[in-house]
Amino acid sequence: MSPHDELLKRLGVDIDAETLRLALTHRSFAYENGGIPTNERLEFLGDSVLGFSVTEHLYREYPDLSEGDLAKRRAAVVSTRALASIARRLGVGEFIYLGQGEKVTGGKNKSSILADTMEALIGATYISNGLEPARQFVVGLIEPLLADAAVLGAGTDWKTHIQELAASRQLGPIHYAVIGDGPDHARTYTATLLIGGTEYGTGTGNSKKEAEQQSAANAWKVLGTDSAASAQA
Template identity: 70%
Template sequence: MPSHEELQKRLGVDIDPETLRLALTHRSYAYEQGGVPTNERLEFLGDSVLGFSVTDHLYRNYPDLPEGDLAKRRSAVVSTRALAGIARTLGLGEFILLGQGEILTRGSDKSSILADTMEAVIGAAYLSHGVETARRLVMRLVDPLLAEVDVLGAGTDWKTAIQEIAAARKLGSIDYLIHGSGPDHARRFEATLTIGGTPYGSGRGPSKKEAEQEAAAASWKLLHGTGAGSDAAAAR
């Protein structure tokens, strides 16, 4: 496992070592170690810091957007999917302390665990340095997402979003072709979304649900002309 110093370098902020270790302690590991503290309280704290930071940014930078649109953008940026994507970019999974059961089932790549730990790390930064440093960390992490907020604005449930656009354009029925690989304790899934029998986007993940969401997101971008192969999609 890489050192915590490497993680802090990736984050761009120094966090008290004990607090950082706590932020990385999943409940499965804590249980196996006889009930040591978990990162769940830090997750609770980090969720509030994250939500406030993003809300403040959206309020100040989008003065003409109504409350509903602001809420939609915030939900997209702070969603489990978005946070897990940030965590994967940081390589956060390799630092998380997990129990043996979660290790065997690739818990370090589960979106729920990654997102929760990301919030805990934000909480740890807040405890170590206060709200301003934590806010700056949040904004560094979410800036790439805010840059594509029009795409994220489809919402966090990409399967619903793709159903709506397919119905509006009368493209036909939606199906997901699923292929699984790997041993039972480390299965990986690939999903390809088809609309009216025509293949669109594909996605991968540790579960069928996540692979389908990724495929739906890729298809949504194709249909809106923002993804690779969008010209081909538009010609269909």
């Protein structure tokens, strides 16, 4: 089985070979290979297909949600973080054509590159198969995320929410202890959220900001339980 066949098997779609290769061609690779076409036009198209497909799915499947709640859910599942998580789950990074500079700086695991490539693959699915298969492809990708509370919070500023909650409960000062691990080109950060000297949550990410947001989201789960609230009463 060729690498492209393996990727298509993981994606569960059929994309013609030329369009698939284009969808996987990052601009860094194109620049180093004589300015060949990149996946950016497919990314542009895929972004629109993604937005429409998610909007329609939410409208049909969640008839009781308000416009504001629908918008929040859409923002969460079309976010860079959510799309990158899908790409990592499918192992898309190993198939992306990257320039040498991006390769040595961990480009295959960068959230921005992974998310852009997923949009390009959605665009490629539309070009090869039409709207309905592309819509079904998108729905299949995002349905698991809609059941994940942490993902639905991806568009939420958890650090602000925690700040407001800690102040309202007078829990004490907030501090994020962040450590980095790994080489500079593929560094992973772990953040621990301390409120009043007590540890409430940890999170990891490819940047300090991402790790802090994840730790705040996890802390929110702890502070949102009745037991945590009563313990702090």
